[in-house]
Amino acid sequence: MSAxxxxxxxxxxxxxxxxxxASGKAPAAAERSLRQIAWQRFRRDKVAMGGAIVVVLLIxxxxxxxxxxxxxxxxxxxxxxxxxxxxxxxxxNDPADPASGIDPWGGMSSEHLLGLEPVTGRDxxxxxxxxxxxxxxxAFGATVxxxxxxxxxxxxxxxxxxxTDTIISRAMDIFLAFPLLLFAIALAGVVPDxxxxxxxxxxxxxxxxxxxxxxxxxxxxxxxxGQTLTLKEREFVEAxxxxxxxxxxxxxxxxxxxxxxxxxxYSTLLIPTNIIFxxxxxxxxxxxxxxxxxxxxxLSNSLDFYTTSPHYVIIPGLAIFLTVLAFNxxxxxxxxxxxxxxxx
Amino acid sequence: xxxxxLGLAALGVSSVLLLSACGGGGGSDSGxxxxxxxxxxxxxxxxxxxxxxxxxxxxxxxESTDLGNTYYGYVWNFSRYYARTLLTYSAxxxxxxxxxxxxxxxxxxxxxxxxxxxxxxxxxxxxxxGSAITSEDVKYGIARSNYGDDALPNGPRYFKELLADxxxxxxxxxxxxxxxxxFGGIETPDDQTLVFHLKExxxxxxxxxxxxxxxxxxxxxxxxQQYQEHVLSSGPYKFEGDWSPGNGLTxxxxxxxxxxxxxxxxxLPDKITVEEGVDQNEIDQRLVNGELDVDLGGxxxxxxKKGEVLTDEAAKANADNPENGSLRYVAVNTxxxxxxxxxxxxxxxxxxxxxxxxxxxxxxxxxxxxxDVIPPAIEGHDPKLxxxxxxxxxxxxxxxxAKLEECGQEDGFxxxxxxxxxxxxxxxxxxxxxxxxxxxxIEVDIKQYPSxxxxxxxxxxxxxxxxxxxxxxxxxxxxxxxxxYGFLSYIAHGDNIKKAGNSNVSELDDKEINEMLSDAxxxxxxxxxxxLYKEVxxxxxxxxxxxxxxxxxxxxxxxxxxxxxxxxAGYAMYxxxxxxxxxx
Numbered sequence: 069m070s071a072x073x074x075x076x077x078x079x080x081x082x083x084x085x086x087x088x089x090a091s092g093k094a095p096a097a098a099e100r101s102l103r104q105i106a107w108q109r110f111r112r113d114k115v116a117m118g119g120a121i122v123v124v125l126l127i128x129x130x131x132x133x134x135x136x137x138x139x140x141x142x143x144x145x146x147x148x149x150x151x152x153x154x155x156x157x158x159x160x161n162d163p164a165d166p167a168s169g170i171d172p173w174g175g176m177s178s179e180h181l182l183g184l185e186p187v188t189g190r191d192x193x194x195x196x197x198x199x200x201x202x203x204x205x206x207a208f209g210a211t212v213x214x215x216x217x218x219x220x221x222x223x224x225x226x227x228x229x230x231x232t233d234t235i236i237s238r239a240m241d242i243f244l245a246f247p248l249l250l251f252a253i254a255l256a257g258v259v260p261d262x263x264x265x266x267x268x269x270x271x272x273x274x275x276x277x278x279x280x281x282x283x284x285x286x287x288x289x290x291x292x293x294g295q296t297l298t299l300k301e302r303e304f305v306e307a308x309x310x311x312x313x314x315x316x317x318x319x320x321x322x323x324x325x326x327x328x329x330x331x332x333x334y335s336t337l338l339i340p341t342n343i344i345f346x347x348x349x350x351x352x353x354x355x356x357x358x359x360x361x362x363x364x365x366x367l368s369n370s371l372d373f374y375t376t377s378p379h380y381v382i383i384p385g386l387a388i389f390l391t392v393l394a395f396n397x398x399x400x401x402x403x404x405x406x407x408x409x410x411x412x
Numbered sequence: 413x414x415x416x417x418l419g420l421a422a423l424g425v426s427s428v429l430l431l432s433a434c435g436g437g438g439g440s441d442s443g444x445x446x447x448x449x450x451x452x453x454x455x456x457x458x459x460x461x462x463x464x465x466x467x468x469x470x471x472x473x474x475e476s477t478d479l480g481n482t483y484y485g486y487v488w489n490f491s492r493y494y495a496r497t498l499l500t501y502s503a504x505x506x507x508x509x510x511x512x513x514x515x516x517x518x519x520x521x522x523x524x525x526x527x528x529x530x531x532x533x534x535x536x537x538x539x540x541x542g543s544a545i546t547s548e549d550v551k552y553g554i555a556r557s558n559y560g561d562d563a564l565p566n567g568p569r570y571f572k573e574l575l576a577d578x579x580x581x582x583x584x585x586x587x588x589x590x591x592x593x594x595f596g597g598i599e600t601p602d603d604q605t606l607v608f609h610l611k612e613x614x615x616x617x618x619x620x621x622x623x624x625x626x627x628x629x630x631x632x633x634x635x636x637q638q639y640q641e642h643v644l645s646s647g648p649y650k651f652e653g654d655w656s657p658g659n660g661l662t663x664x665x666x667x668x669x670x671x672x673x674x675x676x677x678x679x680l681p682d683k684i685t686v687e688e689g690v691d692q693n694e695i696d697q698r699l700v701n702g703e704l705d706v707d708l709g710g711x712x713x714x715x716x717k718k719g720e721v722l723t724d725e726a727a728k729a730n731a732d733n734p735e736n737g738s739l740r741y742v743a744v745n746t747x748x749x750x751x752x753x754x755x756x757x758x759x760x761x762x763x764x765x766x767x768x769x770x771x772x773x774x775x776x777x778x779x780x781x782x783x784d785v786i787p788p789a790i791e792g793h794d795p796k797l798x799x800x801x802x803x804x805x806x807x808x809x810x811x812x813x814a815k816l817e818e819c820g821q822e823d824g825f826x827x828x829x830x831x832x833x834x835x836x837x838x839x840x841x842x843x844x845x846x847x848x849x850x851x852x853x854i855e856v857d858i859k860q861y862p863s864x865x866x867x868x869x870x871x872x873x874x875x876x877x878x879x880x881x882x883x884x885x886x887x888x889x890x891x892x893x894x895x896x897y898g899f900l901s902y903i904a905h906g907d908n909i910k911k912a913g914n915s916n917v918s919e920l921d922d923k924e925i926n927e928m929l930s931d932a933x934x935x936x937x938x939x940x941x942x943x944l945y946k947e948v949x950x951x952x953x954x955x956x957x958x959x960x961x962x963x964x965x966x967x968x969x970x971x972x973x974x975x976x977x978x979x980x981a982g983y984a985m986y987x988x989x990x991x992x993x994x995x996x
Contacts, residue, residue, distance in 0.1 A: 147847050149768055154775035156719040170723070187771055187840055188847075268857055353833040357858050359843050369836055372715035376723065 102329070106405040116401020122394035130200040140181060141194035145359045148189030151175060157187035158376045174379030185366075186377045195361035196387050202355075202362045203391065206276045207342040213281025214342075215335050218288025223319055223327065225289070226296025237293070240286035249348065252279045256354035272356040280345050284338065291334055295327055329406050336399035340392040347388050363388050451970060451977045451986070452734040454505050459680070459975035464993040466681035470708035471692045473657045478640035479624035480557030481564035485890070486710045488624050489983040492677070493663055493684060494645040495627035498531055498550065498606075499618055500676055501982030503990050508980040509789060509894040511618045514676050515545070515628075515646075520621065526613030526936060527576070531621070533604040536673040539630070540645040540666045547600040548592070549628035552584065555595050556634060557625045559583040564637065568892060570620045571597070576609045584634065591631055613934045615941065619893030622982075645669075648679035661686040680976065680992030693717065700727060702971045705993050710985025711736075712966030715774070715836070721969065722777055732968045733777055736984040737789055738890040739899075740773065740838075742829075742845060742959040743917035747874070748883040751827065755819035757956030758800075760884070762812035765848035766805035769961045772840035779962025781805055784949045785900070787963045789981045791938075792896035792945025799953045812852045824853020827883030830871050833860035838886045841961055845884070856884065872914045885917050888964070894982060896945030897933040904952055905929050918957035925951050 110116055129136065137144060151163045159175025162168035174183030174192070182192035225236035259275055266274050299305065300323065308322050349355050350364025358365070363384045370380035446456035468490070475484045479495045482488065492500060492514075500514040513519055515537060520529040537545040557564045558572040560583015572578070575597030584591040599607040610617065633644045641654040648671070649663035663684040671679070686708060696717035698704040707713075713721060713731075721727045742764075750756045766781045773779050783800075786793040802808040816822055831842040839860070846856040859882065861870045870876050871885040891899040902908050906921030925948050932944040952958055968986060970977045973994040980987035 145847065147768065147844075149771055152771065154767075154771050155777055156723060157771065157775070158719075188843065353860065357860055358839055359846060359858070369840075372836055373719065375716050375720040 102406070106402075110401055110405040113401045113404065115397050116404070119394045119397030119399075119401060122390065123398050126200060126391055126394065127204065129197055130204045133197045133201055136197050137191075137194040141197070142180075142191040144190065144194040144198045144361055146190060148184060148191070149187075150189070151184060152187060152189045156376045157373060159184045159186070159189070170376055172378070174377050176379070182383050183379045186370075186373045186380055192379070192383055195366065196363070196383060199361040199363045199366065199384070199387065200391075202273065202350075202360065203343050203346055203364075203388075206273060206280065206346040207339050209273070209277035210280035210284070210342045210346075211335050211338050213277060214285045214288050214338055215331060217282070217285035219292050219324075219327070219331060221285070222289040222292030223296050223323060226293040227300055227315070227319055227323065229297075233293075236289070240289050243283055243286045246283055248279075248283045249352075251283070252349055253352060253354050255279060256349070269356050269360055276346055276349060276355065279349075280342050284342070284345075287338065288331065288334055291330055292327055295330055296323055299323055299326055333399065333403045333406055336395065336402055340395040340399070343388065343392055343395070446729060446970070446977075448728050448731060449733045451732045451968075452979045454978065455990075456970060456977040457972075457975040459992050460678060461975065461992060461994070462680050463682050464680075464995045465683040465685060466991060466993045467685050467687075467703075467705045467995070468708040469687040469690045469695050469698070469704050469706075471690060471695060472709070473688045474655075474661065474686065474708075476566060476640045476657075477643055477651075477655050477661065478564065478637070479627040479643065480553060480629070481566045481637065481640065482624065483566050483568060485983050486708055486985060488622075489710070489980070489985060489988045490686075490708060491624050491627070491643075492647060492989055493649040494643055494647045494651065494666070495624060496537070496646045496674070497624055498621040498626040500622055501980055501987075503676065503978065503980065503987045505978050508978075508982050508987065510982075511622055512676070514674075515550075515626075516621075520608075520618065522936070526615070526934070527610045529608040529610070529617055529621075531606045531608070533606075534673050535604075536670045537628075537646065538668050538670065539628075540650040540668050542668050543630070544603070545628045545646055546603040547606045548603070549630050550606055550626060551592060551595070551598045551600055552631050552634070553627055553629040554598065554625055555581070555592060556584045556629065556636075559595065560586060562636075567625055568623070570623070570892075571625065574610050574614055574617070574620065576611045584631070585636075613936075615933050615936050616893060616895050616897055619895065619898060622893065648674070648677050649684055658688050660688050677989045678976070678992070680990075696969070699969045699971055702973055705971055705974050705995070706986065706988070706991065707969075710966075710968075710983070712968050717969075718774065718777065718967045721967065727969075730970055730972065732970065732979060733965050734968070734979045734981070735780065735787060735789060735963050736890075736966045737787055737894060737981060738888055738964045738984070739782065739785060739787055740779065740841070740886075740888045740961040740964050741785070742841075742961065743871070743885045743887045743903075744957050744959055745877055745883050745885070745918055746921070746955070746957050747919050748827065748878060748881055750819060750821050750825050751883045753819040754956060755815045756821060756825070759812045759815035759819065759821075759852065760849065760854065761800045761953075761956045761959055762802070762808045762815055763849050763852045763854065764845060764959055765807040766802075766961075768806075768844040768848055769841055770805070772844040773837055773962045773964070777965060777967055778837075779964040782960035782963050783953075785904075785952050785958050785960055786896060786945060786949045787899070790891070790894050790896060790899055791942050792899075792949055794946050794949055797950055797953065799950070807848055807851070809851050816852060816854075824855065826855035826857070828881045829856045829858050829884040829886070830866070830877075830880075830882045831858060831860055831886045832863035832866045834863050842886055845959075867915070868913045871917050872910075873912050874909065874914060874919055875911070877917070877919075884959075886961075887917050889915070890984065896941065896948065897929060900945075900948060900952075901929055901933075904948070904958070920952070920955060920957040922951065922955060925955075 151159055153160050153170055156170055158170030160168050161171045176183040180191050182196060185192055221236050225233045256275060305318060305322055308318055347364030350362040351368040355362050355365055366384040374381050450456050475487055476482045479491055496515045498516045499511045501508055502510045502512045515533055517532045517534045520531045522529055533547060539545060554571050557567050558569050559581050562585055563583055577596030581594040587593050597609055628646055642651050645666045648666055648669045650666040652662040652664045655661045665682060692714040695707050696713050721731050744757045744760055745751055770781050784794050784797045816824060829842050831838050842858050846858060849856050871887060889903050902915040904920050904925055906926045909916045909919055928944045928948045932941045935941060975992040976990040978987055
């Protein structure tokens with residue numbers, strides 16, 4: 069979160085009643101912008117701070133994946149089959165002795181921090197770290213797409229009303245009623261290997277972002293529309309209009325800055341949903357192509373080995389769980405901080 | 413073979429009740445039920461005890477109960493309970509790829525020029541309603557499944573391919589007054605004789621007569637695709653009520669069946685049930701618990717249960733690990749550049765790490781590492797062949813690099829590898845191949861496709877393969893019958909390259925191979941056949957068009973209550989006809 073600085077005028081206006089801007093008297097506490105207040109509240113919320121720290125660490129992990137695997141792991145696609153039992157695919161207790169049985173811990177050691185992937189012997193730590201790249205890339209990309217489409221259409225629907233609102237609102241209903249998962253599976257099956265100037269995994273990632281983002285925008289859209297409906301009746305909008313401002317100016321200069329907060333909060337809450345969606349698609353085999361690791365794909369493969377190598381199920385499952393939990397806690401904290409009425 | 417009289421059957425039931433009562437008290441570790449892989453080579457729990465209910469389950473729905481409308485080995489095996497065929501596979505361990513007479517009184521008489529086969533039916537063959545089975549009914553069954561635009565869709569069309577004098581015949585619905593008018597390929601001089609006339613000699617014809625399409629269907633009982641609801645039984649069991657897909661099937665004894673007319677079926681259980689659409693993991697668990705007798709699909713335990721059973725000594729003793737007759741391989745395309753160059757394909761053959769590929773397929777329990785393409789159970793397999801030797805089957809990187817230089821690609825090249833996305837084993841093999849080819853600079857991109865379209869419109873379409881640069885495709889082949897021709901003609905004969913649904917994914921069109929295959933199936937001389945098949949086998953390996961992954965093995969589980977268990981190489985699963993059960 070950015071450090072609190074001079075808040076834009078409009079924010080103060082929006083917060084006008086609380087800040088008592090019209091009174092002329094400005095005690096130090098009232099000088100603080102909404103963001104400063106929210107930041108203070110957020111800092112006091114230990115659970116939310118915990119979530120935020122995990123989120124930051126996850127992003128750092130994804131960005132620094134090449135460095136981390138060089139320091140603590142192996143190349144994510146490097147096979148180590150001499151460590152594995154050929155019959156069951158599990159990690160051997162003693163790599164020198166093929167009859168030594170399977171290590172119930174999946175070959176975890178100081179070399180292989182999270183153990184080995186069954187059959188191939190690829191380093192789980194490296195694959196989890198690289199898997200974070202795909203998960204976060206798709207989740208962030210899809211969220212940005214959702215937010216852009218949802219904000220633009222939501223603000224237009226809310227501001228203009230009438231027939232425009234009707235059309236956009238019905239479109240939202242249709243999108244929300246769409247059997248998204250089925251559509252995603254079908255689409256991923258028919259899109260050729262190279263399309264729209266993209267190839268291979270770049271295309272797969274693009275496709276995932278498009279599918280998830282394009283069909284989830286109505287959630288943001290509805291919130292933005294609702295907020296716009298109330299904001300457009302406010303004095304500062306009336307004032308701008310009476311001064312002769314055009315619709316474009318009012319929409320993007322007057323209304324949008326006041327919508328940033330709810331948009332930020334809800335996109336933070338959208339990210340974990342999108343992570344789960346990406347994992348589901350990878351789990352169903354319509355995600356990215358092997359050997360590139362993805363958490364959902366690992367989880368899907370692991371089901372064949374759950375009896376002999378349980379760590380293969382647990383570790384990617386835990387990675388998804390922790391990521392989703394962290395983003396949810398962070399998002400909840402953010403919402404509470406900006407909208408104290410919703411918290412207790 | 414044991415006779416089925418009411419008295420004996422009743423006795424069987426009561427003794428079974430006693431047995432299961434004991435079993436309930438003392439646990440189920442009777443111990444004498446066999447050892448690991450025993451049913452692959454001999455009979456486990458031999459018994460002629462009648463009675464009880466034999467419980468099958470399958471993870472999908474039964475493809476069809478109609479003999480003329482099925483292409484799945486498990487239906488071919490199972491349908492014999494209620495439909496007798498002219499010939500069938502022997503149930504004698506060690507000879508299970510040989511054909512023996514079923515409805516036929518003896519093996520067919522072949523004319524000197526090899527183009528006509530005469531089959532005499534046994535005496536005393538009847539349907540469940542007591543009416544007699546005639547040769548015309550057999551002919552009708554073949555007609556409805558092979559000829560005309562409205563022939564039943566699912567089954568193979570071998571009769572149409574092979575029979576003479578029938579090219580103008582438009583099927584059983586063309587002329588309602590005489591459904592068989594114009595079908596000259598089969599003569600029925602009397603009610604018990606069939607004479608098949610072939611276009612040209614075809615030594616594998618007895619295997620065609622094993623197919624369920626040779627089961628009798630009386631013309632007035634035929635209801636087209638609805639016939640599957642209640643097939644008129646010619647075997648020891650008949651449908652209880654009607655069958656519809658997904659609702660399960662129950663078979664009860666057909667009292668009109670005469671055991672004296674049937675040397676193939678001991679018909680031990682009183683009742684046979686099939687549950688459809690049961691999750692594979694649940695089937696496996698219930699088998700191990702003894703709550704189910706047979707997995708009808710016959711493909712063996714799923715991967716999760718397999719690992720568990722193979723690591724548990726007690727459970728392992730109830731498992732068999734036979735080769736299921738299929739070759740899993742990577743089709744190396746002979747048209748896509750630069751693999752159109754034989755030396756480039758041979759580079760792939762040398763570079764492949766077979767140990768890694770076998771591990772991906774589940775290690776030694778998943779299959780043997782092959783050095784040729786014809787599986788061991790089939791004539792023509794050459795155990796001495798080893799054209800691409802390497803230490804520890806890890807691949808020979810030096811030789812591969814030399815071959816790359818020979819084909820003008822000394823820096824390696826890149827190509828795509830097609831694989832079915834919903835088959836984890838195949839994806840694992842693809843990744844293993846990708847890693848091993850990477851060692852010599854061959855860069856492989858894995859492309860995933862859904863399995864329901866893969867064999868038809870992706871790997872099965874040469875145009876798609878060329879357009880998408882799919883130099884490699886993970887593929888597999890299970891022959892329709894266990895001979896060299898049955899195994900190789902579809903995957904290696906140039907004449908079988910099709911626009912869609914192509915099985916010759918390598919697009920191998922080698923004059924030598926084509927000629928040898930065509931010659932081999934025309935001769936009745938078995939030693940000449942063997943020589944030709946071995947030569948074809950060697951030549952295919954030389955072309956580098958087929959990179960074998962494994963001769964696949966399945967892990968089949970036989971619960972302790974299952975009796976008379978033996979593996980049939982002909983059906984690549986347990987032989988279902990002799991099975992009995994100690995359940996009440």
